[in-house]
Amino acid sequence: MDVMNMVESLIRWIHVIVGVLWVGLLYFFNWVNSAFAPTMDAETKKKVVPELMPRALYWFRWGAAFTWITGVLLLLMVYYHTKLVLAAPEQGFGGPALIMIAVTFLMVFAYDFLFSGPLKNPQASFWAGIVGSGVVLFLFDAFAGFSFRGYAIHLGAMYGTIMAFNVWFRIWPAQQKIITAIKNGEAPDGALVALAGSRSKHNTYMSVPLLFLMTSQHATWAANPITVTIIVLVGFALVNHIYARAAKVPGF
Numbered sequence: 001m002d003v004m005n006m007v008e009s010l011i012r013w014i015h016v017i018v019g020v021l022w023v024g025l026l027y028f029f030n031w032v033n034s035a036f037a038p039t040m041d042a043e044t045k046k047k048v049v050p051e052l053m054p055r056a057l058y059w060f061r062w063g064a065a066f067t068w069i070t071g072v073l074l075l076l077m078v079y080y081h082t083k084l085v086l087a088a089p090e091q092g093f094g095g096p097a098l099i100m101i102a103v104t105f106l107m108v109f110a111y112d113f114l115f116s117g118p119l120k121n122p123q124a125s126f127w128a129g130i131v132g133s134g135v136v137l138f139l140f141d142a143f144a145g146f147s148f149r150g151y152a153i154h155l156g157a158m159y160g161t162i163m164a165f166n167v168w169f170r171i172w173p174a175q176q177k178i179i180t181a182i183k184n185g186e187a188p189d190g191a192l193v194a195l196a197g198s199r200s201k202h203n204t205y206m207s208v209p210l211l212f213l214m215t216s217q218h219a220t221w222a223a224n225p226i227t228v229t230i231i232v233l234v235g236f237a238l239v240n241h242i243y244a245r246a247a248k249v250p251g252f
């Protein structure tokens with residue numbers, strides 16, 4: 001029995017299960033609860049929010065944590081151990097490849113600074129996300145010598161890392177204070193509500209192209225950084241459309 005194949009496919013199975021858990025709740029918060037919550041009066045909110053949100057956020061944040069951990073394990077097994085990340089694996093990992101792998105996991109700090117400052121405006125963050133993704137894809141391809149599967153999964157890993165960071169270090173800390181204020185019948189801090197809301201929205205935008213990037217081994221027609229950048233644009237535009245639709249879905 002091929003033990004490595006068994007271990008990889010079991011980790012991939014867990015990765016998909018916790019990924020569905022995480023992203024499923026992300027879509028619940030952004031496309032269902034965001035339209036439902038304003039329909040509650042203060043008394044109802046005081047009863048419902050402290051019971052519903054901590055339970056949903058528990059599975060949400062641990063889903064995020066285990067998706068990231070199993071994702072890194074899959075990168076190590078499928079892309080680094082086999083050198084599948086490289087267009088010319090026989091040449092081995094050079095400086096540029098190692099630099100761009102580091103950029104994949106450190107970009108989150110540049111994102112956190114830029115998107116809470118100069119790129120805070122939703123229009124600016126929309127276009128900066130697309131142009132920034134295109135530049136990173138170009139560097140993965142032309143500077144680091146990544147294969148198509150290599151640069152597609154690393155853009156996905158970069159999005160997934162930013163999304164997991166947002167959950168654990170921006171959304172969850174803010175939500176704990178927001179839920180406590182609502183439980184105490186106080187108005188939650190507007191800046192915390194705005195921060196949690198904008199980071200959750202960023203995660204929703206990134207999640208749709210991310211799912212294409214995660215399954216991109218099946219899409220060899222897209223093996224070009226420009227094509228993948230266009231897919232990111234199409235993904236963001238689709239999320240725009242779904243937000244507009246979600247605001248119009250009526251209750252009974």
Ligand code: HEM
Nearest residue numbers: 016019020067068071072074075078157160161214215217
């Ligand atoms: C919302 C977060 C994520 C979701 C929903 C998700 C979903 C998926 C899915 C469905 C696959 C299976 C693709 C296939 O077998 O065809 C996959 C594969 C993979 N994911 Fe993720 N993923 C997420 C985040 C991450 C992160 C953060 C990383 C890395 C840090 C990562 C690394 C990988 C790797 C390396 C594979 C294997 C791809 C291959 O075989 O070519 N994922 N992911």
